[in-house]
Amino acid sequence: MTASSFQRPLYLADQVRELDRRAIDAEGDGFALMRRAGESAYEVLCARWPGIRRVCVLCGGGNNGGDGYIVAALAAADGVAVDLVALKPVAELEGDARRAAELAAEAGVVPVAWNDELTLDGELMVDAMLGTGAHGAPRPPYAAAISEVNASGCPVMALDAPSGVDVDTGHIETEAVAATLTVTFVGDKLGLHTGAALDVVGDVIYAPLGVDPRSHGGIAPVAWLQTRxxxxxxxxxxxxxxxxxxxxxxxxxxxxxxxxxxxxxxxxxxxxxxxxxxxxxxxxxxxxxxxxxxxxxxxxxxxxxxxxxxxxxxxxxxxxxxxxxxxxxxxxxxxxxxxxxxxxxxxxxxxxxxxxxxxxxxxxxxxxxxxxxxxxxxxxxxxxxxxxxxxxxxxxxxxxxxxxxxxxxxxxxxxxxxxxxxxxxxxxxxxxxxxxxxxxxxxxxxxxxxxxxxxxxxxxxxxxxxxxxxxxxxxxxxxxxxxxxxxxxxxxxxxxxxxxxxxxx
Known part of the structure; x- marks a missing residue:
């Protein structure tokens, strides 16, 4: 049975990772896709919070952290003061995430290593900590960082998914970042639209980054999102x-x-x-x-x-x-x-x-x-x-x-x-x-x-x-x-x- 042409397909995390892989193979440059993700997120940030003067970006490892480093670099280039918090030491980053961190450094952004005494400050928090790959209860130091973000009282923009949310199910094991909005990339995720996740995702904005999930054979949506x-x-x-x-x-x-x-x-x-x-x-x-x-x-x-x-x-x-x-x-x-x-x-x-x-x-x-x-x-x-x-x-x-x-x-x-x-x-x-x-x-x-x-x-x-x-x-x-x-x-x-x-x- 086919869905109406108006409905948006929804996927699981593994399926979106496969879409990522295929897009990177076709383009031959994974960093280009990461840059588009960061640029899309920064465009949303500027549209939602025009005139913002200071942001705090929290970056984990992997591609989600890399997206955050791109956002930090773009904000700094625009003259926005950036507090960059590294949940994983920059020296331990690999691949495209490492390149993104280097781009932030070139823009003059100096990361601060997370510690439990750190106080987060800024007009906006950007959550680039765990993304779609995490399941179960967040481990240290992420659990403490999530609590600190929520205690800050600031609006939050989550990249791909609020940290602590299982994007396959919408389940939250302990605590998740309470986002004001979530920008999710490549394929929209089922778990962002049902269950406990609805208390924390805020407005969900889908950024396909030039990838059409429906054009990829063998990756069938697990659900369809209704429209008016x-x-x-x-x-x-x-x-x-x-x-x-x-x-x-x-x-x-x-x-x-x-x-x-x-x-x-x-x-x-x-x-x-x-x-x-x-x-x-x-x-x-x-x-x-x-x-x-x-x-x-x-x-x-x-x-x-x-x-x-x-x-x-x-x-x-x-x-x-x-x-x-x-x-x-x-x-x-x-x-x-x-x-x-x-x-x-x-x-x-x-x-x-x-x-x-x-x-x-x-x-x-x-x-x-x-x-x-x-x-x-x-x-x-x-x-x-x-x-x-x-x-x-x-x-x-x-x-x-x-x-x-x-x-x-x-x-x-x-x-x-x-x-x-x-x-x-x-x-x-x-x-x-x-x-x-x-x-x-x-x-x-x-x-x-x-x-x-x-x-x-x-x-x-x-x-x-x-x-x-x-x-x-x-x-x-x-x-x-x-x-x-x-x-x-x-x-x-x-x-x-x-x-x-x-x-x-």
Whole structure:
């Protein structure tokens, strides 16, 4: 399955190192690539902090340190005062990194060897310590230097990756540099866009340095980064002859006694993103509220499995889980849906019930939408293990359960067994009750409008995140509620067409 032309490919560290090697072999000069990296980073620095007068550059060994020495040389040549801190003695540097250090020396920059008593000073810190090659907890002296950078209170520009971040997973073992922005080179890295890394990478700016990763055979991206333009590609204007029968009939099974809110939120989102018909199977106590709030939704009170059969039969897709609980009502509802064999979107309590199943269910016609805690229960591991390697977890979930899996959280991942997609949108205001119910409704609502459940999951995740961003932009992140997303989701589900010349960044 091919990604849209707007999406950016994401790679692992080893793959980017291979791209580096191929680019150097083609050019015959590794130092030229290092110079381009330093020059690109310095251009970003000047654009973000114009008029800066003093910078502190911390350089490790290897190519990442070499990039830092280039930045130091360029800054000094511009008349910027440079404090250069060497985490590895210059005399021990080799190859291109040694040449870069010599260039800095020619520009009049004298490095100071790191020691634990050193106080960092300057208007900006440049982190060129560990880059993409480090895994696990930073060792001395890097651990102390990372802490000192973070304690400085200065803005930070990280080169390729903040030191302490695992660029394959986004995991942070102990502490990482908290960057204001990260300039990453040659190929963009998966771990800069998901998991704990999102707390420290700041703005990520991709500098390809003249290398086109997609032109190199045998180096397939491990994931694709979604863009806003994907909405217009997936959701073109409707044809004049459209009717409700062609946009899907979604049944929402939600809301055990006392949990009516989940049922209402999920159902509303199904309708707001354009499903042709929406039915709601819920506890009888919630029907009156549903009819009052959404008369367009066909709500019916159900006591058990027999009441559900006709409703499931008439639906094209079933969304099940929000507020169904773990008791008899929820268990009977889930069993009825699974036995019917209809395509379904499974969330919340339904996932927890699935995790207790011992029958080895594996289906191609469903979407599972776990948060990390639910994912851990579905895999029989801890939440921390899920978050340590989110890519590995979402792949394991799909292999175990089938279909399409949406692993929610910072940098939501969607995997259908073929392609892994990463959503770079969303905000901390989404950490509130009901957001998962809204996502379930959006995905289910799109299921009858798109070519596959996998596509509904991908576009649904994107639409959900962008709606939350629009709502937060208007009124802030704190106090953002799931019901706030409805009007924004409707607007975004009707995007303006984009040309093939649209900005891909």
């Amino acid at each position: 333009q994907d909405l217009a590609r997936a959701l073109p204007p409707r044809r004049p002859g459209s009717h409700k029968g062609i946009y899907g009939h979604v049944l929402v099974v939600a809301g055990a006694p006392g949990m009516g809110g989940a049922a209402l939120m999920t159902s509303e989102m199904v309708a707001r993103v354009g499903a042709g018909k929406v039915s709601l199977a819920t506890d009888a106590a919630h029907v009156s509220a549903s009819l009052t709030r959404f008369p367009e939704i066909m709500a019916r009170g159900v006591r058990g499995a027999p009441d559900l059969e006709a409703m499931i039969e008439s639906a094209d897709t079933v969304a099940i889980g929000p507020g169904i609980g773990n008791g008899a009502w929820g268990q009977a509802a889930l069993r009825s849906v699974l036995d019917a064999g209809k395509p379904c979107v499974v969330d919340a309590d339904a996932l927890n019930l699935l995790a207790r199943e011992e029958s080895g269910i594996h289906r191609d016609d469903w979407v599972l939408t776990p948060h990390p805690g639910e994912a851990g229960r579905l895999l029989g591991i801890s939440t921390a293990e899920v978050e340590r390697d989110r890519r590995d977890a979402v792949i394991a979930l799909q292999r175990r359960w089938g279909g399409t899996v949406v692993l929610k959280g910072a940098g939501t991942l969607v995997y259908d067994g073929d392609r892994l997609t990463l959503c770079p949108f969303g905000n901390p205001g989404m950490a509130s009750g009901g957001m998962g119910d809204a996502l379930t409704g959006i995905i289910a609502g799109l299921s009858g409008q798109l070519a596959s459940l996998g596509e509904a999951a991908r576009i649904g995740v994107l639409l959900h995140a962008l709606a939350a961003d629009a709502a937060a932009l208007d009124a802030g992140e704190r106090g953002l509620l799931a019901t706030d997303l409805a009007s924004y989701a409707r607007t975004l589900a009707n995007p303006q067409p984009v040309s093939s010349h649209a900005d891909h960044a």
